[in-house]
Amino acid sequence: MTVTAPPVVPATGRNVSSGAGGSSVGRSGPVAWMVLPALVLFVVFGVVPLVGVVVLSFTQWDGLGPIHANGLANWRTVLSDPQTWHSVLVTFEIMILSWAVQTPMSLLLGTFLAGRQRYRAFLAVLYFIPLLLSSAAIAITYKALLDPNFGLGAGLHIDFLTQDWLGKSNLAIAVVIFIVSWQFIPFHSLIYQGGVRQIPTTMYEAASIDGAGRIRQFFSITVPQLKYTIITSSTLMVVGSLTFFDLIFVLTAGGPGDATRVLALDMYKRGFMSNQMGPASVIASIIVLLGLALALLLRRLGGSTTASQQEGA
Amino acid sequence: MTTSRRTFLGMVGGGALAAGLAACGSSGPSSTPGSTTGAAAGSGTTYWFLTGQPQQAIREAQVKRFNDANPNTKIKTTEFQNDAFKAKIKTAIGAGQGPTLIWGWGGGGLKAYVEAGQVEDLTDWFNGQTDLKNSIFPSAFTAATVNGKLYAVPGETVTPIVLFYDKRSFEKIGAQPPQSWGDIMDLVPKFNEKGIAPFSLGGQSRWTNMMWLEFLFDRIGGSEVFQNIYDGKKDGWSDPSALKALDEMQKLIKANGFIKGFSSITADSNADQALLYTGKAAMMLHGAWTYGNMKSSGKDFVTGGHLGYMNFPPVDGGKGDPSDTVGNPGQYMSISSKASSGDKDTAKKFIANNTLDDATVDAWVKSGNIPVVKSAKDKLSSITDKNDSEWLNFVYDTAANAKNFAQSWDQALSPTQAETLLDNIAKLFQLSISPQQFADNMNAVIGQ
Numbered sequence: 001m002t003v004t005a006p007p008v009v010p011a012t013g014r015n016v017s018s019g020a021g022g023s024s025v026g027r028s029g030p031v032a033w034m035v036l037p038a039l040v041l042f043v044v045f046g047v048v049p050l051v052g053v054v055v056l057s058f059t060q061w062d063g064l065g066p067i068h069a070n071g072l073a074n075w076r077t078v079l080s081d082p083q084t085w086h087s088v089l090v091t092f093e094i095m096i097l098s099w100a101v102q103t104p105m106s107l108l109l110g111t112f113l114a115g116r117q118r119y120r121a122f123l124a125v126l127y128f129i130p131l132l133l134s135s136a137a138i139a140i141t142y143k144a145l146l147d148p149n150f151g152l153g154a155g156l157h158i159d160f161l162t163q164d165w166l167g168k169s170n171l172a173i174a175v176v177i178f179i180v181s182w183q184f185i186p187f188h189s190l191i192y193q194g195g196v197r198q199i200p201t202t203m204y205e206a207a208s209i210d211g212a213g214r215i216r217q218f219f220s221i222t223v224p225q226l227k228y229t230i231i232t233s234s235t236l237m238v239v240g241s242l243t244f245f246d247l248i249f250v251l252t253a254g255g256p257g258d259a260t261r262v263l264a265l266d267m268y269k270r271g272f273m274s275n276q277m278g279p280a281s282v283i284a285s286i287i288v289l290l291g292l293a294l295a296l297l298l299r300r301l302g303g304s305t306t307a308s309q310q311e312g313a
Numbered sequence: 314m315t316t317s318r319r320t321f322l323g324m325v326g327g328g329a330l331a332a333g334l335a336a337c338g339s340s341g342p343s344s345t346p347g348s349t350t351g352a353a354a355g356s357g358t359t360y361w362f363l364t365g366q367p368q369q370a371i372r373e374a375q376v377k378r379f380n381d382a383n384p385n386t387k388i389k390t391t392e393f394q395n396d397a398f399k400a401k402i403k404t405a406i407g408a409g410q411g412p413t414l415i416w417g418w419g420g421g422g423l424k425a426y427v428e429a430g431q432v433e434d435l436t437d438w439f440n441g442q443t444d445l446k447n448s449i450f451p452s453a454f455t456a457a458t459v460n461g462k463l464y465a466v467p468g469e470t471v472t473p474i475v476l477f478y479d480k481r482s483f484e485k486i487g488a489q490p491p492q493s494w495g496d497i498m499d500l501v502p503k504f505n506e507k508g509i510a511p512f513s514l515g516g517q518s519r520w521t522n523m524m525w526l527e528f529l530f531d532r533i534g535g536s537e538v539f540q541n542i543y544d545g546k547k548d549g550w551s552d553p554s555a556l557k558a559l560d561e562m563q564k565l566i567k568a569n570g571f572i573k574g575f576s577s578i579t580a581d582s583n584a585d586q587a588l589l590y591t592g593k594a595a596m597m598l599h600g601a602w603t604y605g606n607m608k609s610s611g612k613d614f615v616t617g618g619h620l621g622y623m624n625f626p627p628v629d630g631g632k633g634d635p636s637d638t639v640g641n642p643g644q645y646m647s648i649s650s651k652a653s654s655g656d657k658d659t660a661k662k663f664i665a666n667n668t669l670d671d672a673t674v675d676a677w678v679k680s681g682n683i684p685v686v687k688s689a690k691d692k693l694s695s696i697t698d699k700n701d702s703e704w705l706n707f708v709y710d711t712a713a714n715a716k717n718f719a720q721s722w723d724q725a726l727s728p729t730q731a732e733t734l735l736d737n738i739a740k741l742f743q744l745s746i747s748p749q750q751f752a753d754n755m756n757a758v759i760g761q
Contacts (some may be wrong), residue, residue: 062728064407065429148574149593150584166517166577169743255517256576257743258736272400274732275425 050288057281064275074278084283086258087266094176094262095241101181102188102237103230109185110192111222124193131186139250142179166252169259176248176260180241188233195229196222228302235298242291263287358388358652358659359412363398367605367680368469371673379667386659388414406431406649413652413660419456419465419645420724421731427459432647433657436463442665448686449669452718453643456725465645468668470682471712472601473640474524474721478621479614482509482595490621494532494561494628501570504595510572513594515580519735520723522742524598527639527722528625529558535632536717543725545760551752554632559741559748561628566742576743583610590614598625600640601708605681608700615700622704624711638711639719643685683708733758 057074061067078084113124130138145152146165153161166172199222207217223230245264248254254261254269261269263283271280362372369392380387391412393401405411406426415432417423426432439446445466453467478490486507491497497511504511515521530538534554542549549555565571572594578584586603588594590611608615627635646668648660667673669686677684678692681701690709696702712718723731737754740746746754 062425062429063403064425064431143577146577147584148577149572149588164574164577167574169745172577252577253517255519255739257740257745269732269736272403273728275403275728 053281053284053288056277057285059278061277062275063271063277070278074282078279078282078286083258083261083266084286087261087263087283088286090173090258090260091242091262091264093173094180094244094260095238097173098177098180098184098241099234099237101177102185103234105181106185106188106233107192107223107226107230109189111196111218113189113193114196124189127189128186130183133183135183135246136250138179138183139247142175143251146175167256169256172252172256172260176244176251179247179251180244183247184237184240188237191233191236192226192229195226199225231298231302235295238294238298239291242287242294263290358386358414358656358663359391360388360414360416360660360663361391361393361398361402361412362416364392364394367676367682371676371680374676375667375670375673376663378670378672379663382666383659383662386655386662388659388663409651411649411651413649413656414663415647415649417465417645417647418641418721418724419467419643420720421727422724423457423465423645423647424459425728426647427464431650432464433650433652434462434464435466435648435661438661439463439466445665445669448688450642450685450687450712452712452715453685455718456642456720457645465647466664466668467643467685468646468664469644469685470602470677471641471643471685471708471718472682473638473708473711473715473718474527474598474600474625475622475638475708475711476596476598476625477589477603477607478596478623479589479592479594480619480621481592483621485509490623491626493626494529494631496626497570498565498568500595501565501568505569509592510588510594511570511596512572513585513588513597514571514575515578515582515585516571516575516739516742517577518580519739520721521580521585521599522738523722523735524600524639525562526558526738527719528598529561529628530555531637531639531717531719532625532628532633532635533558533561533631535634536637536719539719539722542755542759547759548752548756549759550755551749556748556752559751562741563744563748566744576739586610590620602682604704608681618700620700622707634716636714637717637719638715640721641724642712642718642720678705681705683712687713727761729761730755730758 056067058069058071059067060070060073109127113120113127143166144150148154148162148164148167151161153159153163163171165175203221203225204217207221212220243264244262245268248260248262248265249268252260254265264287267280267283267287270276270283360376363369373390376388376390402411402415402417406415407429411431415426417426423432449467450471453471454463457463457465457467482504483490486500486503486509488500488503491500501511527539534552534557538549538552538554541552572578572588578588580599583603583606585597585599586607587610589597590607604615607620611620614620624635624638627633646664648657648664652660669684674684674686674689674692678689678696681704683689683705690713693702693705693709696705719725723735726734734755737746737751741748741751
């Protein structure tokens, strides 16, 4: 998620001029070849493996011997396996709950950080720290802190913290959602901060004259004006959560039992632990389809009109 | 700002696709990291093995001795961490880029290589190596044999699973170490009353839980229960003894026999050992390989004589032989069938002359391990440390006197069965499935 995000954000800024200027048609010639390097990389590292995976999903292969075609057998096995549906359920559970935790928090933090005071800039730097750490490092750290026998709770003798955090199904999912939120709220706050700063101050001034308080202003101006920012940030959250792997793999390895076994983890286990590349490829294809469907759905929610936010408000 | 949103979301969609692809690309055949690094096939004799002391230094010394003696046919080595090795060697062998000498644990993993035609049949050659053949523990050969043919040569160490206990904890409750499964169940409430966990367990690693089932299956139903499963006999997991063992297992879990939070403790971090040597838990069922770490990390736990150990006690009315043990009967070396004949000869020479030579055996014993050779016994008298000497004699006797030394299930079974097994064991220990459900789930993959 963090990897795909940075190149996306600056791209927006660059495209503003081409849309507003209306001269994009005339520039399409030279612009086309500028896409080429990215396109080549995308085909080699994106499309080719994708085709490979789809082909593999119709074969039987243990990763060692020859590859045999076996038609739809893998798809039938995987789709009738309750484990798959359990993983889909867990994936969506983590996706929806982490979205529900992250969005309001990031929205509030982003709005707060959009202010121009010095101390807010300082706080913004502090808030940003979790995003700088690698998921694996975060997972190892939290695992150590949450250890019921040698962790924070046992060390400081705080009974509330001495729980079997990663050993009970519901607690383990809650911990995963907490850590994911802790890690990614800074990123989404940054998006909202940028969004809030784009809102013309005249709207707030007008609202003040009309007697609207801060809370009223937040709900009647800030939130509606941020509609598209919310959709952007939600898309990143939702699609990104489909590929959570490193954090969960290190933290719980899918456990306890299969309580936190998300689709990405299920794919890894089938492919590289059970030596069943065919079913693993089916899961991989399902992840791609789900990701595409969700991204398109969220685009739809944004509406297809090109009307500006300010007109809509 | 107007059109930017669309472009933006379009790119987000693209990003999503890329992210999805990045995730699934790793399962495709195009990802063969083995092809770019390390010494690959075709570039002389190669040998990949695991890092981690003291084993790593002993393996390095073996190769050095060989290379010094054979300057024209040197072996090139590449070293890996355990988990990285497991993932990489499989991919590399599948892509025809594996090393000449394939280090492994035998059993189901080796069988998969054999079925894919990736490893050399060593039966005839090894029959000619009479001295080496006669020096190795006979129990070590089972896991190296597939369909009556030898595809790997046992080497390195024999590591049975043993029941460790903390003598101090037993003094605190005034009890004796358990002599039977009934004693274990009686001890559980006594330890819990004193605030000591009866057993330490690194449950998140899953194979740690499996060791319990291995012993219970054997003690209750005898070694043939798992043998039937291994042979792919239909419904082998719902043998009455198997169901009884699974039931006893859940009884112990329900009686709070294991440390609180066991299912989030990993064995890789050695936290389970720490629970034992810090006195938080009274007993632990674990591999013989943990002795070295408990000695070095546990302050005076081992040196002060607080560590006790025994073979797993019998279950009242059980059919199993109480001398039976489980664990790793050895580690194994195979030769790639894809290697050139010159490289194969070099590899054979290395196995014959350097893997269980006198210097190696000495080094293993000094490091607190029993090598898989009978002559290890003679070396034990030279150990001066009293604790080490007692320990090594115990491990030697356990391994040598075992009527049946079963290989760890996850190594013995095929990778597909092993993964299903570990999954279901985790659920069994979570009490989220019943013994019958466990048996049904496992019967579904038997023989696969």
